[in-house]
Amino acid sequence: MSKVNELKERLFDVNALNAATAVLDWDHQCYMPDGGNAARAEHGSRLSRMAHEMFVSEETQRTLSEAAKEANGDSEEAAFVRVVQRQMAISTKLPAEFVARKVKRSTEAHEIWVKARKENNFAHFAPALAEMMDLAREEAEYLGYIDHPYDALTDQYEEGATKKSWEAMFDSVRQPLVDLVREINESPNQPDNSFLTGKWEQEDQRKFTEMLVQAIGFDFERGRQDIAAHPFCTNFSVGDVRLTTRYEDYLGSAIFGSLHEAGHGMYEQGSPMEWDRTALAGGVSLGVHESQSRLWENIVGRSRPFWQHFLPQLQGTFPALSNVNLDHFYRGINKVEPTFIRVEADEVTYNLHIMVRFELECALVSGELKVADLPEAWNEKYNSYLGITPTSDSVGCLQDVHWSAALIGYFPTYSKGNLLSYQIWNALQKDIPNTDELMAKGHFKPILDWLIDKIYRHGSRYQPEVLMEMATGERMNPEHYLKGIRAKYAGVYSL
Amino acid sequence: MSKVNELKERLFDVNALNAATAVLDWDHQCYMPDGGNAARAEHGSRLSRMAHEMFVSEETQRTLSEAAKEANGDSEEAAFVRVVQRQMAISTKLPAEFVARKVKRSTEAHEIWVKARKENNFAHFAPALAEMMDLAREEAEYLGYIDHPYDALTDQYEEGATKKSWEAMFDSVRQPLVDLVREINESPNQPDNSFLTGKWEQEDQRKFTEMLVQAIGFDFERGRQDIAAHPFCTNFSVGDVRLTTRYEDYLGSAIFGSLHEAGHGMYEQGSPMEWDRTALAGGVSLGVHESQSRLWENIVGRSRPFWQHFLPQLQGTFPALSNVNLDHFYRGINKVEPTFIRVEADEVTYNLHIMVRFELECALVSGELKVADLPEAWNEKYNSYLGITPTSDSVGCLQDVHWSAALIGYFPTYSKGNLLSYQIWNALQKDIPNTDELMAKGHFKPILDWLIDKIYRHGSRYQPEVLMEMATGERMNPEHYLKGIRAKYAGVYSL
Numbered sequence: 001m002s003k004v005n006e007l008k009e010r011l012f013d014v015n016a017l018n019a020a021t022a023v024l025d026w027d028h029q030c031y032m033p034d035g036g037n038a039a040r041a042e043h044g045s046r047l048s049r050m051a052h053e054m055f056v057s058e059e060t061q062r063t064l065s066e067a068a069k070e071a072n073g074d075s076e077e078a079a080f081v082r083v084v085q086r087q088m089a090i091s092t093k094l095p096a097e098f099v100a101r102k103v104k105r106s107t108e109a110h111e112i113w114v115k116a117r118k119e120n121n122f123a124h125f126a127p128a129l130a131e132m133m134d135l136a137r138e139e140a141e142y143l144g145y146i147d148h149p150y151d152a153l154t155d156q157y158e159e160g161a162t163k164k165s166w167e168a169m170f171d172s173v174r175q176p177l178v179d180l181v182r183e184i185n186e187s188p189n190q191p192d193n194s195f196l197t198g199k200w201e202q203e204d205q206r207k208f209t210e211m212l213v214q215a216i217g218f219d220f221e222r223g224r225q226d227i228a229a230h231p232f233c234t235n236f237s238v239g240d241v242r243l244t245t246r247y248e249d250y251l252g253s254a255i256f257g258s259l260h261e262a263g264h265g266m267y268e269q270g271s272p273m274e275w276d277r278t279a280l281a282g283g284v285s286l287g288v289h290e291s292q293s294r295l296w297e298n299i300v301g302r303s304r305p306f307w308q309h310f311l312p313q314l315q316g317t318f319p320a321l322s323n324v325n326l327d328h329f330y331r332g333i334n335k336v337e338p339t340f341i342r343v344e345a346d347e348v349t350y351n352l353h354i355m356v357r358f359e360l361e362c363a364l365v366s367g368e369l370k371v372a373d374l375p376e377a378w379n380e381k382y383n384s385y386l387g388i389t390p391t392s393d394s395v396g397c398l399q400d401v402h403w404s405a406a407l408i409g410y411f412p413t414y415s416k417g418n419l420l421s422y423q424i425w426n427a428l429q430k431d432i433p434n435t436d437e438l439m440a441k442g443h444f445k446p447i448l449d450w451l452i453d454k455i456y457r458h459g460s461r462y463q464p465e466v467l468m469e470m471a472t473g474e475r476m477n478p479e480h481y482l483k484g485i486r487a488k489y490a491g492v493y494s495l
Numbered sequence: 496m497s498k499v500n501e502l503k504e505r506l507f508d509v510n511a512l513n514a515a516t517a518v519l520d521w522d523h524q525c526y527m528p529d530g531g532n533a534a535r536a537e538h539g540s541r542l543s544r545m546a547h548e549m550f551v552s553e554e555t556q557r558t559l560s561e562a563a564k565e566a567n568g569d570s571e572e573a574a575f576v577r578v579v580q581r582q583m584a585i586s587t588k589l590p591a592e593f594v595a596r597k598v599k600r601s602t603e604a605h606e607i608w609v610k611a612r613k614e615n616n617f618a619h620f621a622p623a624l625a626e627m628m629d630l631a632r633e634e635a636e637y638l639g640y641i642d643h644p645y646d647a648l649t650d651q652y653e654e655g656a657t658k659k660s661w662e663a664m665f666d667s668v669r670q671p672l673v674d675l676v677r678e679i680n681e682s683p684n685q686p687d688n689s690f691l692t693g694k695w696e697q698e699d700q701r702k703f704t705e706m707l708v709q710a711i712g713f714d715f716e717r718g719r720q721d722i723a724a725h726p727f728c729t730n731f732s733v734g735d736v737r738l739t740t741r742y743e744d745y746l747g748s749a750i751f752g753s754l755h756e757a758g759h760g761m762y763e764q765g766s767p768m769e770w771d772r773t774a775l776a777g778g779v780s781l782g783v784h785e786s787q788s789r790l791w792e793n794i795v796g797r798s799r800p801f802w803q804h805f806l807p808q809l810q811g812t813f814p815a816l817s818n819v820n821l822d823h824f825y826r827g828i829n830k831v832e833p834t835f836i837r838v839e840a841d842e843v844t845y846n847l848h849i850m851v852r853f854e855l856e857c858a859l860v861s862g863e864l865k866v867a868d869l870p871e872a873w874n875e876k877y878n879s880y881l882g883i884t885p886t887s888d889s890v891g892c893l894q895d896v897h898w899s900a901a902l903i904g905y906f907p908t909y910s911k912g913n914l915l916s917y918q919i920w921n922a923l924q925k926d927i928p929n930t931d932e933l934m935a936k937g938h939f940k941p942i943l944d945w946l947i948d949k950i951y952r953h954g955s956r957y958q959p960e961v962l963m964e965m966a967t968g969e970r971m972n973p974e975h976y977l978k979g980i981r982a983k984y985a986g987v988y989s990l
Binding site: 012013015016017019020021023024027031032033034035036037038039040042043046047050219220221222223224226236237238239240276277 | 507508510511512514515516518519522526527528529530531532533534535537538541542545714715716717718719721731732733734735771772
């Protein structure tokens with residue numbers, strides 16, 4: 001057996017443990033009764049520890065070194081070895097005891113956060129949040145960094161990213177976005193989206209969203225959709241991808257939530273089957289992943305031609321919408337409005353929500369901001385970027401799951417995804433100029449096929465920036481996003 | 496740390512792997528899309544191998560020996576050590592290579608069986624079945640036995656059971672059952688159960704069965720119910736017990752299937768929380784487990800007072816049943832009829848189905864019966880015990896999953912469960928003479944509390960026969976069952 005294959009075989013065991021952990025998480029969020037909490041936390045943390053120990057074992061490290069000598073050039077094997085080496089460099093720096101403790105503490109913090117948010121009680125969550133920040137600092141010390149502990153944390157989610165690189169990204173869009181939001185707010189042509197709020201049958205929402213994501217190309221032979229309080233996408237293999245969505249009074253939650261998760265899901269389903277259970281399968285980074293969820297949710301799913309095709313079906317399922325014409329509908333689903341909740345934000349204000357979080361988590365990690373002062377700092381930033389002040393912590397600094405789950409340095413990847421989505425769409429339109437026509441006919445296959453060819457089928461083989469250059473001819477360039485939303489919202493608001 | 500605690504700590508990792516495997520199986524049967532099959536089989540077999548390796552590792556064995564010296568008398572610790580020793584004695588006798596091969600081959604055999612049953616093609620399954628029997632013989636040789644290879648196999652499912660002990664059990668009920676079935680068949684007072692077949696809304700079936708199992712005491716804070724093609728009960732911890740049921744044209748499938756699985760489920764939920772994730776938690780043997788599923792399904796769930804309470808609610812949910820009166824309903828759900836399919840059998844003929852399987856699997860294991868001759872032998876036994884001849888192998892010797900899953904020696908535990916259920920109920924009635932009155936009021940707590948006190952809270956602490964003596968004052972005694980069904984069916988059929 002070649003050393004690369006020996007490495008693969010060893011890592012198949014690690015993959016089995018990680019896939020099992022993912023199934024436990026999915027079940028936890030979709031089905032598990034409350035009584036399962038304590039044991040599930042134990043099981044999850046033990047499996048994570050075992051996977052970590054097995055991954056960083058001397059035997060695996062030795063096999064990896066040997067495989068590295070064997071794999072050369074830009075072969076598939078070499079890419080596989082490079083991805084594993086990167087994971088190994090991170091993992092060997094983290095003590096097994098720390099990994100298990102992080103899983104355990106964050107699972108507990110999550111439960112505390114759920115209660116705190118429900119009861120709008122920041123003080124209840126504060127000690128757990130402080131502990132999460134301690135863990136983040138401890139983790140950064142293990143991982144090492146040059147400029148800022150945040151660099152060590154965020155690099156795990158987006159290879160090569162640093163506090164500085166994120167700042168540069170946000171600097172390039174901050175003012176144009178704040179200006180655009182002001183212009184939009186001052187426009188006399190405000191769309192109405194009240195028609196999207198009502199009492200919609202859960203079963204109708206399920207059927208419609210499943211029809212929708214299947215129509216754009218999500219394969220239900222190799223995946224399914226369930227309900228979760230906080231929608232997410234996970235997968236246990238290339239052939240088993242799980243979407244989640246939620247059914248609320250605001251019909252957009254289900255529709256755009258499903259399209260968003262399906263974007264993630266189709267990216268995962270697009271990996272070559274022969275890479276299944278290896279480090280090469282699956283999306284290359286959180287930023288590129290988010291570019292796909294946002295592309296399908298916003299650029300495709302909030303376009304006029306998309307609804308030219310689907311509005312009649314939507315009205316068939318929900319007769320209360322019969323009197324909403326296409327223009328009214330299109331403008332309604334693209335209403336820009338500064339609101340408190342990130343996950344409900346439109347695509348113009350969305351990045352402002354992320355900036356708030358990015359700036360605050362940098363300050364929390366460095367200790368410049370004390371946990372006790374978070375609610376005030378949060379509200380101030382909302383006031384300054386979005387012109388609104390949250391009416392409670394539940395719709396303020398308690399709204400997101402991330403910090404309670406020890407995910408620090410994760411938020412900026414959402415913004416990167418937004419920016420990349422327009423860049424990728426522009427490149428796609430050079431090869432497929434008639435996207436509007438195709439979408440209006442409900443013909444999404446050429447679009448999906450282009451994305452599979454340029455992005456999905458490459459899995460994690462190329463580094464994110466390399467992949468973007470291959471797919472779009474350039475590294476991340478925020479201009480595409482700024483021009484794209486400028487053009488779109490000039491239309492929606494007659495600017 | 497004491498050696499017993501050190502042993503517990505080591506086994507918590509094994510427990511995490513086994514719990515994860517159980518979640519993977521549950522998801523496989525309830526939700527997984529077909530595309531997940533290949534990777535799920537890999538993940539499951541790798542986790543099983545890891546659990547086995549960790550369990551039989553030198554370190555675990557050494558810790559177990561040391562713990563055995565420490566734990567003494569009839570303490571909880573000593574019981575824990577005894578249960579682990581028994582598992583260890585079995586596991587260390589089986590080579591890891593054999594365990595992996597058995598999992599792999601039986602997974603393949605299962606797929607072949609699914610196809611063979613669907614296509615009524617015994618010849619397609621025969622080579623796989625022959626291989627399962629070879630594996631069974633090989634396993635028996637590893638495990639060791641005095642009289643018959645079957646002894647080694649069946650002991651794994653029911654501690655202390657042997658071919659001879661099962662024969663003695665069946666000898667004591669065979670003739671009385673055959674006679675009772677004949678008498679019942681000849682009775683002019685045949686009940687009608689046609690009212691249970693119709694088109695019933697799935698959602699109504701879900702609501703009604705969930706109400707029912709909650710009413711008898713299944714705790715939905717620590718469990719849930721899902722749909723599976725072949726209903727089962729599994730659990731991932733004492734606080735997380737999963738029932739499954741199915742919704743069919745025959746309403747009894749859902750109702751009695753749910754009650755049956757809830758019996759298993761309440762037994763699991765009744766283990767002390769402080770034993771969670773240890774070898775002491777959970778039902779002590781398959782036979783005792785089945786006694787609980789059958790007690791709740793048949794003795795409680797097919798009793799007249801039970802339906803005196805629930806029939807009005809059933810009629811409220813399913814108005815098509817409005818005209819069925821209590822007597823008609825009670826007799827209908829207790830109709831005795833020799834049929835081909837074990838899982839649909841009534842409680843009188845059920846044990847005859849098991850005898851057929853027991854006798855045939857003993858002969859297959861010993862080689863007295865050749866696989867090629869199984870269909871004929873099967874049909875002959877059905878004719879002799881039940882007076883009917885299967886019209887095809889799909890409803891004959893291909894109907895059960897067990898042999899394809901390498902579960903040889905498992906069937907007799909079902910009969911033991913049936914027999915014990917009446918024995919336990921008789922003991923319960925000595926302490927609670929007014930069970931009929933309680934059930935007619937929908938008051939199941941005293942019944943459940945008695946079962947928790949006498950059986951459930953003891954988990955696996957005592958050997959099955961010891962537990963039965965403690966709970967009922969005697970070892971297994973088939974007379975209770977024979978008297979019980981005689982009395983019940985004399986009433987139903989006016990014998």
